[in-house]
Amino acid sequence: MAxxxxxxTLKGLTLKNRIVMPPMCQYSVxxxxxxxxxxxxxxxVSRAVGGAGLIIVEMTDVExxxxxxxxxxxxxxxxxxxxFKRIVDEVHxxxxxxxxxxxxxxxxxxxxxxxxGASDVPIQGENRKAPRxxxxxxxxxxxVKYKEAARRAVEAGFDTIELHGxxxxxxxQFQSPGINNRTDExxxxxxxxxxxxxxxxxxxxxxxxxxxxxxSAIEYMxxxxxxxxSIEVAKQYRDAGVDLFHVSTGGEAPPGAKKxxxxxxxxxxxxxxxxxxxxxxxxxxxxxxxxxxxxxxxANEDADLVAVGRGMLRDPYWALHAIQQIAGAGEPPVxxxxxxxx
Numbered sequence: 001m002a003x004x005x006x007x008x009t010l011k012g013l014t015l016k017n018r019i020v021m022p023p024m025c026q027y028s029v030x031x032x033x034x035x036x037x038x039x040x041x042x043x044x045v046s047r048a049v050g051g052a053g054l055i056i057v058e059m060t061d062v063e064x065x066x067x068x069x070x071x072x073x074x075x076x077x078x079x080x081x082x083x084f085k086r087i088v089d090e091v092h093x094x095x096x097x098x099x100x101x102x103x104x105x106x107x108x109x110x111x112x113x114x115x116x117g118a119s120d121v122p123i124q125g126e127n128r129k130a131p132r133x134x135x136x137x138x139x140x141x142x143x144v145k146y147k148e149a150a151r152r153a154v155e156a157g158f159d160t161i162e163l164h165g166x167x168x169x170x171x172x173q174f175q176s177p178g179i180n181n182r183t184d185e186x187x188x189x190x191x192x193x194x195x196x197x198x199x200x201x202x203x204x205x206x207x208x209x210x211x212x213x214x215x216s217a218i219e220y221m222x223x224x225x226x227x228x229x230s231i232e233v234a235k236q237y238r239d240a241g242v243d244l245f246h247v248s249t250g251g252e253a254p255p256g257a258k259k260x261x262x263x264x265x266x267x268x269x270x271x272x273x274x275x276x277x278x279x280x281x282x283x284x285x286x287x288x289x290x291x292x293x294x295x296x297x298x299a300n301e302d303a304d305l306v307a308v309g310r311g312m313l314r315d316p317y318w319a320l321h322a323i324q325q326i327a328g329a330g331e332p333p334v335x336x337x338x339x340x341x342x
Contacts, residue, residue, distance in 0.1 A: 002295060002299075002323075002326045002327035003018060003295060003298040003299045004017060004018050004019065004291070004294060004295045004298055004306070004322060004323060004326050004327065005017045005018070005323045005326070005327045005329075005330075006018060008053070008281075008304060008305060010210045010243055010244060010281055011207075011208045011209065011210045011243060012206070012208030012209060012210070013097060013159055013160055013208075013209070013210050014097075015053035015054050015097055015305075016053050016095055016096075016331070017051070017052075017053035017319065017323065018053060018298050018304070018305050018306060019051070019052050019053045019054075019294075019305075019306060019308065019318075019319040019322065019323075020052065020053065020054045020055075020056065020283055020285075020305050020306065020307040020308070021044075021047045021052045021054070021055045021056065021307070021308065021309070021312050022056055022246070022283075022285055022307035022308075022309045023056045023057060023058040023059055023101040023162070023164075023214075024058055024309050024313065025058045025059055025068065025072055026039060026040060026043060026058055027069060027071040027072065028040065028071060029071050029072065029073060031070045031071060032064065032070055033074075034060075034061070034064065034067070034072065034073050034074025034075075034076065034077075034080060035073075035074075035079070035080055035083045036073060036080075036083040036084060036086075036087060037083075040057075040073070040083075040087060041086060041087050041090065044057065044087050044091060044098070045087065045090045045091055045094070046316040047096070047312055047316055047319075048090070048091040048092075048093075048094040048095070048096035048098075049094050049316070049317075049333055050312075050315075050316040050317035050318065050319055050320055051096075051317065051318075051319030051320035051323060051330060051331065051332065052096050052312070052318075052319045053096065053097065053305075053319070054096065054097050054098070054099065054159075054160075054305070055091060055096055055097070055098045055099070056098070056099045056100065056101055056160075056162055056212075056307075057073070057084075057087070057098065057099065057100040057101065057158075058072075058073060058101065059072060059073070059101050059103045059105075059164055059169075060072075060073040060074060060075050060100050060101060060102055060103065060149070061073065061074050061075070061076070061102075061103055061104055061105065061149075062074075062075065062076055062102060062103070062104050062142065062145040062146050062148070062149045063076045063104065063142075063145055064076060065109055065111075065112035065113070065114075065115075065116070066103070066104035066105055066106075066109060066112075066142075066145075066170070067105055067109060067111065067112075068105045068108060068109060068110055068111075069110050069111050070111045075100070075102065075149040075152045075153060076145065076148075076149065077152075078152060078155075080152060081152050081155050081156050084100070084152075084153070084156040084158075085155075085156040085157055088156055088157040088158055089157065092157075094333060095331070097159040097160070098158060098159055099158055099159055099160035099161060099162055099212065100153050100156075100158050100161060100162070101162040101163070101164050101214065102146060102149045102150060102153065102161060102162070102163055102164065102201070103163070103164035103169050103170070103171075104142060104145075104146075104169065104170040104171075105169050105170065106118065106131070106168075106169055106170030106173045107121075107122070107123060107128075107131035107168075107173060107179075108123070108128075108168055108169060110128070110129075112129070114129070114131075114132055115128075115129050115130075115131040115132070116131055116132050116133070116134050116138070117131035117132070117133065117134065117170065117173050117179070118133070118134065118170070118173035118174040118176075118179055118180040118182060118186070118193070119131075119133045119173070119179060119180055119181045119182055119187075120132060120133045121178075121179050121180075121181060123168075123253055123254075124221070124253055124254065125253070125254040126253075126254065133182070136184045136185075136186070139186055139193060140196075142170070143193070143196045143197055143200050144200065146163075146197045146200055146201055147200035147201055147203065147204055150200075150201040150204050150205060151204040154204060154205060154206065154209070159209070160209060160210050160211070160212060161201060161205065161209070161211055161212065162211075162212035162213065162214055162246060163194075163197060163198065163201065163211070163212070163213045163214070163242075164214050165194055165213050165214060165215045165216075165237070166214045166215050166216040166246075166248045166249075166251060167214075167216060167248065167250070167251030167252070168216075168251045168252035168253065170193075171193065171194045171197060172215075172216060172251075172252060173252075174186060174190060174191075174192070174193035174194060175190045175191060175193075175194055175225075175230075175233045176190070176219060176224070176225060176252060177190060177225060177229070178219065178221060178223055178224050178225065178252075178253075179252065189236075190233060191232075191233045191236040191237065194213075194233070194236075194237055194240075195236055195237065195240040198211065198213070198237055198240040198241045198242055199240050199241060201241075202240075202241040210243040210244060211241055211242055211243050211244075212242070212243065212244045212245070212246055212283075213234075213237055213242045213244075213245055213246065214245075214246040214247075214248060215230060215233075215234060215237075215245055215246070215247060215248065215274075216230065216248055216249050216250055216251055216252065217230050217231075217247050217248070217249050217267075217270035217273070217274065218230065218249050218250070218258060218270070219249075219250060219252050219253075219258070220249070220250035220251075220252065220253070220254075220255035220256060220258055220259040221252055221253035221254065221255065221256050221258075222256030222257060222258070223256075224252065224253070224256070224258065227270065227273060231273070231274065231277045231278070234274065234277075234278060235277075235278065238278055238280055242280070243280060243281070244280060244281045244282065244283065244304075245274050245278065245280065245281075245282050245283070246282070246283040246285065246307065247267065247270050247271040247274050247282050247283065247284065247285070247303075248267060248270075248285055248286065249267055249270060249286075262287060263287065264287045264288070264289075264290060264293050265284075265286065265287060265288060265293055265297065266286050266287060267284065267285060267286030267287075268284050268286070268288075268297055268302050268303065269302075271283070271284035271285075271297075271302055271303045272284075272302040272303070275301075275302070275303065275304070281304035281305070282303050282304055282305075283303060283304070283305040283306070283307050284297050284302060284303035284305070284306050284307065285306070285307035285309065287310075288306050288307070288308055288311075289308055289310060289311035289318075291321070291322035291325045291326055292325075292326070294306040294308065294322060295322075295326045308322075320332055320340070324340060
């Protein structure tokens, strides 16, 4: 029995298979407005046609200056809801489920006139604008912005929400001892900001809608945090309401000696460690384009779901092709069935 095409259920979410399209920024919106375009509609719906079990829409930000660039998506206004709902409704027609990754870039906001962050610590070794440390009141205001973005995601019909706590963006900045040098309550507990965001977001989500969080299990910068630190932070996130962790690594600064080689499955050990330590489902990600490796990751119980990014950029039908390779069958749209018959 193949695992890759077996169903997966978490709370009220049931996926037809274990294949996830992870969030990948498209940098394709009209500058400043943050509203999905026809590019996003075709991009995401084609992966639903292509057999993905779950699609997670790219990093979508809670305020205009919270974006990496002005060409990123946003959910800071009710005006964004209809364009997202159009994508969600069409994705559902092909049996896929869809979530959205909600985030704030913090000090990595390239087009903001003045980036803000957990602290004023700049990104070492990169020619970027120096960030301004958020005041305590501003931190609390951003928590509310996450909550309102989540409310809009629910109204748009998304099946799940993922918070971005990885790759050096704002939640990550607060959980990192090497970046967060605050002296208020958000510096005394590195998980506090993330916990407050989780609680705020959960308050506007249906009880049966699962909440995901993407996290960097280790940092790559010299002196960055290790697996033990991130798991202790993640335990607080789990207890606050996270149902599943999407386990990645790095992204906070130019890498040092700890950066692993970019070999197939290089992040799977971190997913396995999270699954064991936290007792909740995990998504493994990172060069899992080979269908046999993706199947092995699932069958060996290293992860519950596999995310395939670059593979799905190259091939919108990666999921159908992988299931056909591993299980000898697939569930293409009826219009394509004759091409998949043996």
